[in-house]
Amino acid sequence: MGKPTLLIVSMGELGTSFLEAVARTEIFETIVVGSRDLTKAQQRANNALIGAGLEGYFPQITAEHLDVAGPDFATKLKAINPDYIFSAPSLLPWWKVDDSKVQLPFAGYMALHLSLMAIFRDKIEAAGTDAFWIGASFPDVINAVLNRTGFGPDCGIGNVQEPVAKIQSGIGKTLRCNPQDVRVQLVAQHAFEYFVLGDATNNDLPPYLMKVMVGDRNVTDLANHVLRTPFPFPYDLSFNRVTASAGVSAMRALTSPTQTPVHLPGIGPLIGGYPVMASSADIEIDLPPEWSMEQAIAINEASLKWDGIDAVEPDGTVHYSHKTREALHQLLGQRIETLSIATAEAQAKALLSAL
Known part of the structure; x- marks a missing residue:
């Protein structure tokens, strides 16, 4: 059986960083770069091809004209027949x-x-493809909204995975052990990483669950100290490279024939991120026995307010927090309390006009 095919749609900064990162691996035999701007797609594909080749990797990287608003998107997607789709x-x-x-x-x-x-x-649903879909646009909530209203992404990347390396590195330095031997299990929502990757010492963090082991030794208390240690971090375009690396970690697990530990956000209808055992066959939530799934779900839902959300209903309706409602009123001059699939386009147009 040959290596799988990846389709990257929407070539923004994150999609481009992910392309450059994943091209420098042995994971995929073919990578298709899709964009409504074919010239841009060809340029990004060729840049990745040269860079990856210089490092000794030569996946087949091709460009394809793909306009999600075009009438032929579903037909073209079906013809490409990717095993994995990445969109952000x-x-x-x-x-x-x-x-x-x-x-x-x-x-x-x-x-x-x-x-x-x-x-x-x-459009992806209309194509009838069996591809595994990674949705990377605020996956902790967007993926849940989509899956609670019908077809949606299988999972996202980044967010919950990104603080893990800080924990492993800090524990490794303190205990003088191999950071790769530090086993982290973390339940956390999108907002969490912005409080632990930054200049300040933060004792007031969004809700989370964490267990950290080195062999048979529980070092969770030390890991909690590491989390709160100042960690100057560049929240600029370089941040996309970090998320792209989290994407590579995810793809290694999601394409593996055997289960591999990793952290993933936006799994089906679930809010936030979880430790999982992932493979090409499935994703299995991997909680320590002392945590219940109900407890983990409640932790991530409690963290929503840190992103300006009071709740996400079972039908996918997002209820904004008071702070978000007031900020939207000040910016747009109108009272907006919720967001749903039905109202997203109108709200987006109003935001674009104001911004």
Whole structure:
């Protein structure tokens, strides 16, 4: 059996960083770069091909004209017949927003992601492909909204996985052990990493569950100290490289014939991120026996307020927090209390106009 085929759709900064990272691995035999701008797709594909080749990797990287708004998207997607699809679309990426002028909680920007991801959902479903879909646009919540309203991504990447390396590195340095021997199990939602990857010492963190072992030794107390240690971090375009590396870790697990430990956000209808055992066959939540699944779900849902969300209903309706509602009112001049598939496009248009 040959290696799988990956399709990357929407070539923004994260998609490009992920392409460059995954091309420098042995995971995929073929990588298809899809974009509505074929010239851009060809340039990104060729850049990755040369860079990967210089490091000794030569997957087949091709460009394809793919416009999610076009009538032939589903037909072309079916013809490509990928094993895995990666998408991270946004109508306005975070790095283009001037935070000094716009003070919105993260949830306030959700419509800019959800409106496009809803279109992707419909077109991917129409293609009838059996591909595994990685949705990387605020997966901790967007993926849940999509899956609670029909077809949706299988999982996301990043977020919960990204603080793990800080924990492993810190434990390894303190105990003088191999960081790879540090086993971390972390339940956390998107907002968590912004409090543990940064300059400040943070004792007030979003809710989380964590267990850290080195062999038979429980070092969770030490790991909690490591989490709160100042860690200057560049929240600029370089951050996409970190998320791309988390994507490579995820793809190694998701394409493996045997179960591999990793952390994944946005698994089906679940809010937030979890430790899992993943393989090409399935994703299995991997909690320590002392944690219940109900407890883990409650922790991630309690963390939503840190992103400006009060709750996400079983039908996918997002209820904004008071802070988010007030910020949206100040920016848009209208009262908006919720977000849903039905209202995402209108909210996104209003945000684009204001921003």
